[in-house]
Amino acid sequence: MMPVPDPHPDVFDVEWPLRMADIDRTGRLRFDGAARHIQDIGQDQLREMGYEDVHPAWIVRRTMIDLVAPIEGRDFLRLRRWCSGTSNRWCEMRVRIDGRKGGLMESEAFWINFSRETQGPSRISEDFLAGLQRTTEVDRLRWKAYLKAGGREDAEQVRRFPLRVTDIDLFDHMNNSVYWSVIEDYLETAPDLLKEPLRVTIEHDSAVALGDDLEILLHTYPAGSTEKFGAELTDRTVRTLTYVVGDEVKAVASVFGR
Structure with missing residues (x-):
C-alpha cells in the first residue's frame, strides 16, 4: 500500500487506547474492531476539517485491510489517515493503525x-x-x-448469518463493521491463517437490510488453481466469502493467504 507521507500536515494523526470490545479471546484487535476504528477516524477527520455537516454521509464500496503483525490487548493505538486518490464524487483513504508494542494493520478504503x-x-x-x-x-x-463472487451450486459451505437490530446503521443498512465480523467467524475455523501476514478485502455490491435472509457462501481456490484474482496472486490460496440474499450478491470478501 501507499506509504505514509510523513511528516505531512494533511495526514490526520490521532491516538487512543485499544478497548476490550474490539479484541478477541487472545487479545488481538479483530478485523471488525479495526473497521470501526477506520470509520471513527474518518468521522473525526471530517469534524476536524469542518466538513461534518457539509459531507455527512459516506458509503464504503471497498475496504482492504492488511494484518501485518497482530495488535494485542492493553495497547495504545496510533492512527494516521490520509487520501490516496480522488475523483469528484469519491476518494480512496488510507488508514494505518500502529500499536506501541509493534503490531500493525494497514487499510485502504474506497x-x-x-x-x-x-x-x-x-x-x-x-x-x-x-x-x-x-x-x-x-x-x-x-x-x-x-x-469475483462464488456461486451457490459449488459452495463448500452455505451458512446463514442472522441480522440483529444493532447491526443496522443510519442508512438502514447493515453497518460496514458487521461485514467484517463474518471474517472473524471464518478465521475462528482457520486459525493458522493468523500465523502469517494476511490481506482481507471486502467489496460491496448492494446493501443488506434488516429482515434480509443473509447467507454466506464459502469457496477455496488453492494456489495455482485460478487466475481470477490476478496473475500476481496465483501463488496464493484464496478463500472467498460471498454475501447473498436469495440469488442476489450483496458483497464479496476474499482472504488472501500464503
Whole structure:
C-alpha cells in the first residue's frame, strides 16, 4: 500500500487506547474492531476539517485491510489517515493503525460521497477536494471491482448469518463493521491463517437490510488453481466469502493467504 507521507500536515494523526470490545479471546484487535476504528477516524477527520455537516454521509464500496503483525490487548493505538486518490464524487483513504508494542494493520478504503436527497453519489465540494488532494497526485480515480463472487451450486459451505437490530446503521443498512465480523467467524475455523501476514478485502455490491435472509457462501481456490484474482496472486490460496440474499450478491470478501 501507499506509504505514509510523513511528516505531512494533511495526514490526520490521532491516538487512543485499544478497548476490550474490539479484541478477541487472545487479545488481538479483530478485523471488525479495526473497521470501526477506520470509520471513527474518518468521522473525526471530517469534524476536524469542518466538513461534518457539509459531507455527512459516506458509503464504503471497498475496504482492504492488511494484518501485518497482530495488535494485542492493553495497547495504545496510533492512527494516521490520509487520501490516496480522488475523483469528484469519491476518494480512496488510507488508514494505518500502529500499536506501541509493534503490531500493525494497514487499510485502504474506497468511499463514495452520498446524498440522502438523491440517494446516489454526490459531488464533493471543491475546497474539501483540494484538501484531500494535498496527499495524492491521483485525481481521476476510477472504480474497478477486483473480487469475483462464488456461486451457490459449488459452495463448500452455505451458512446463514442472522441480522440483529444493532447491526443496522443510519442508512438502514447493515453497518460496514458487521461485514467484517463474518471474517472473524471464518478465521475462528482457520486459525493458522493468523500465523502469517494476511490481506482481507471486502467489496460491496448492494446493501443488506434488516429482515434480509443473509447467507454466506464459502469457496477455496488453492494456489495455482485460478487466475481470477490476478496473475500476481496465483501463488496464493484464496478463500472467498460471498454475501447473498436469495440469488442476489450483496458483497464479496476474499482472504488472501500464503
